[in-house]
Amino acid sequence: MADIVIRNLRKEFGDFTAVQSSSFEIRDGEFFMLLGPSGCGKTTTLRMIAGLERPTSGEIWIDGEEVSDKPAAERDIAFVFQMFALYPHMNVRKNISYPLVSQGMPRAQVRARVAEVAKILGIEDILDRPVGGLSGGDRQRVALGRAIVREPRAFMMDEPLGALDAEFRERMAEELRALHDRMKATTVYVTHDQLEAMQMGDRIVVMNHGVIEQCGPPQEIYDKPATRFVASFIGSPAMNFLPVRGAVEAGAETVAVGDGTFAVPRQNEGSRGPVSFGVRPEHVGFSDDSPCRGEVLALEYLGTTQIVTLRTPDGEIKARCAASVRLRVGETLGLTFNPATITLFDDASGRALRSTLNQGGARDG
Amino acid sequence: MSAFSITEPTRRQKWIAGILVALYALITVMPLVWIVMTGFKTGPDSIAYPPKVVFSPSLEGYVNLFTTQTRLTPEQIETLPPPETWYDRLVREREKTIVGPSRFGQRFLNSVVIGFGSTFLSVFLGTLAAYAFSRFKVPLKDDLLFFILSTRMMPPIAAAIPIFLMFRTLGLSDTRLGMILLYTAVNLSLAVWLLKGFIDEIPREYEEAALIDGYTRFQAFYKVVLPQAATGIASTAIFCLIFAWNEYAFAVLLTSGNAQTAPPFIPTIIGVGGLDWPAVAAGATLFLLPVMIFTIVLRKHLLRGITFGAVRK
Numbered sequence: 001m002a003d004i005v006i007r008n009l010r011k012e013f014g015d016f017t018a019v020q021s022s023s024f025e026i027r028d029g030e031f032f033m034l035l036g037p038s039g040c041g042k043t044t045t046l047r048m049i050a051g052l053e054r055p056t057s058g059e060i061w062i063d064g065e066e067v068s069d070k071p072a073a074e075r076d077i078a079f080v081f082q083m084f085a086l087y088p089h090m091n092v093r094k095n096i097s098y099p100l101v102s103q104g105m106p107r108a109q110v111r112a113r114v115a116e117v118a119k120i121l122g123i124e125d126i127l128d129r130p131v132g133g134l135s136g137g138d139r140q141r142v143a144l145g146r147a148i149v150r151e152p153r154a155f156m157m158d159e160p161l162g163a164l165d166a167e168f169r170e171r172m173a174e175e176l177r178a179l180h181d182r183m184k185a186t187t188v189y190v191t192h193d194q195l196e197a198m199q200m201g202d203r204i205v206v207m208n209h210g211v212i213e214q215c216g217p218p219q220e221i222y223d224k225p226a227t228r229f230v231a232s233f234i235g236s237p238a239m240n241f242l243p244v245r246g247a248v249e250a251g252a253e254t255v256a257v258g259d260g261t262f263a264v265p266r267q268n269e270g271s272r273g274p275v276s277f278g279v280r281p282e283h284v285g286f287s288d289d290s291p292c293r294g295e296v297l298a299l300e301y302l303g304t305t306q307i308v309t310l311r312t313p314d315g316e317i318k319a320r321c322a323a324s325v326r327l328r329v330g331e332t333l334g335l336t337f338n339p340a341t342i343t344l345f346d347d348a349s350g351r352a353l354r355s356t357l358n359q360g361g362a363r364d365g
Numbered sequence: 366m367s368a369f370s371i372t373e374p375t376r377r378q379k380w381i382a383g384i385l386v387a388l389y390a391l392i393t394v395m396p397l398v399w400i401v402m403t404g405f406k407t408g409p410d411s412i413a414y415p416p417k418v419v420f421s422p423s424l425e426g427y428v429n430l431f432t433t434q435t436r437l438t439p440e441q442i443e444t445l446p447p448p449e450t451w452y453d454r455l456v457r458e459r460e461k462t463i464v465g466p467s468r469f470g471q472r473f474l475n476s477v478v479i480g481f482g483s484t485f486l487s488v489f490l491g492t493l494a495a496y497a498f499s500r501f502k503v504p505l506k507d508d509l510l511f512f513i514l515s516t517r518m519m520p521p522i523a524a525a526i527p528i529f530l531m532f533r534t535l536g537l538s539d540t541r542l543g544m545i546l547l548y549t550a551v552n553l554s555l556a557v558w559l560l561k562g563f564i565d566e567i568p569r570e571y572e573e574a575a576l577i578d579g580y581t582r583f584q585a586f587y588k589v590v591l592p593q594a595a596t597g598i599a600s601t602a603i604f605c606l607i608f609a610w611n612e613y614a615f616a617v618l619l620t621s622g623n624a625q626t627a628p629p630f631i632p633t634i635i636g637v638g639g640l641d642w643p644a645v646a647a648g649a650t651l652f653l654l655p656v657m658i659f660t661i662v663l664r665k666h667l668l669r670g671i672t673f674g675a676v677r678k
Contacts, residue, residue, distance in 0.1 A: 102578050
């Protein structure tokens with residue numbers, strides 16, 4: 001197993017820059033997520049690490065070795081494709097043994113290894129079946145089998161659950177995570193599904209337009225978003241943004257929003273330009289004596305919680321509260337915001353202003 | 366129910382469709398059947414009027430096709446030793462004797478060598494070119510592809526005179542190699558375009574998986590891409606073979622003694638000693654067989670090839 005270091009990695013396709021000077025580090029044995037909307041450069045980054053795409057510039061270090069000029073075959077990594085890419089003219093056993101055969105491993109040893117992997121994945125009974133008739137989940141397992149049979153230094157996975165239906169997806173996500181915990185293999189996993197990333201990843205890199213927006217453990221990314229993009233991309237429903245009145249000074253502990261003044265974590269940095277006040281739906285509360293008023297537009301019942309959509313003079317806000325709270329569409333409520341969780345964003349750059357909440361935590365990539 | 370609704374046809378509709386198809390097949394297959402039948406008729410039977418549908422079969426046509434004969438008077442025949450084989454006897458009855466084999470066998474062999482040779486070459490080069498066009502960044506790719514296609518925009522025979530002169534200078538006239546190169550040149554553009562379509566449909570991930578599994582680009586090509594492209598290769602091969610096998614104009618123009626193929630040879634039988642229809646029909650029948658067998662062997666692929674891309678797998 002290995003650690004992977006990416007330095008100033010850049011990829012251009014003609015005039016289009018897919019990845020702009022990314023740098024990050026993947027620790028040995030980590031389950032690492034590359035998260036972002038489609039076209040953000042996450043798959044290109046993964047393909048460059050795997051050796052399927054040649055970087056325009058930058059360095060890729062696997063296990064202390066610079067590999068950016070090496071062909072994929074010499075990097076000793078495994079790749080799981082979204083469409084699985086099982087060789088359709090071979091049966092399951094041959095598919096799994098293929099990487100071993102290419103290394104010239106003796107037959108008996110290949111058989112033993114395939115049997116071992118099949119047992120781990122619970123696919124012993126389908127080894128002699130053609131891959132054509134397999135269910136999505138089984139294909140996924142065979143693809144994983146082909147990846148783990150070689151015991152590579154690292155696994156690359158490109159939306160491996162994307163082709164599965166919802167029911168399988170949940171189960172395979174659990175299986176994958178369990179498999180990782182057992183094998184302790186460095187895994188780089190590309191997804192556009194923020195829930196998947198939060199659920200499975202040890203650390204997440206959030207990318208947008210070829211730029212790394214933030215890198216950190218799921219909770220840090222959720223609680224301390226480094227940019228407005230991260231704040232709105234992660235979490236469902238997304239973070240609410242309200243315009244702050246006036247400038248924000250360094251050292252400020254309150255800001256003016258709408259008709260009221262609200263407490264925020266002490267700001268270590270001020271901003272002269274316009275600033276947004278970011279609050280997650282679950283941190284919006286109701287209190288009759290709050291100066292910020294909102295009219296209930298819609299209620300979405302989700303079992304244990306409900307999502308309340310409110311109209312305020314500064315725009316719509318979504319709040320998440322217990323399902324037991326009785327509310328009516330049309331009534332007007334006073335809104336409060338949990339002060340410790342507020343992040344202020346500079347509107348011009350989209351960057352989060354440094355405060356006691358996120359200082360040191362943001363942008364460690 | 367509108368006329369366009371997709372429903373299971375009724376039993377009666379199936380019957381009507383079946384009868385129509387059978388009728389159509391009968392009409393199409395009629396000339397073919399007639400040729401095969403004529404091949405087994407005697408000379409007088411073949412030109413009898415009204416045409417004979419029931420007749421006593423004879424191998425005269427096939428014997429005439431494969432041998433050269435000379436006509437003798439009854440007195441001369443008396444002086445010959447008794448016939449040794451069934452075909453000797455058959456020819457003697459017509460007051461002729463066999464003086465040697467005809468050139469049909471050799472012409473047929475020429476057709477086989479040139480037809481299959483050029484097919485192999487077209488498909489081989491076509492697959493490599495199509496793979497390159499499909500997978501790699503080739504400078505001026507679209508222009509090159511258009512240029513390749515444009516070679517088929519006029520009938521090849523329009524270039525007959527330059528080709529004739531070129532072949533004469535290069536010493537390729539009336540050689541098998543020359544004909545193989547010519548038919549390959551004509552077929553290659555079709556092969557590249559057809560195969561590129563097929564290879565485009567094969568997801569790149571298969572090769573990428575093989576590359577990561579430790580194979581070189583070329584190994585990935587022949588171990589993973591080629592088996593996937595088998596359908597395309599088979600249908601391309603059939604199209605190329607049918608063209609090269611049936612080609613008549615260039616064969617007449619560029620070959621005479623050595624490398625003449627069967628198509629220009631068969632009509633020349635007509636000119637020897639009157640119209641020997643059974644021999645011509647026998648030649649045509651034998652000429653049909655290789656392509657027919659080749660097509661039947663690859664039929665499964667051909668059908669998929671024709672409907673390719675219509676249905677997503």
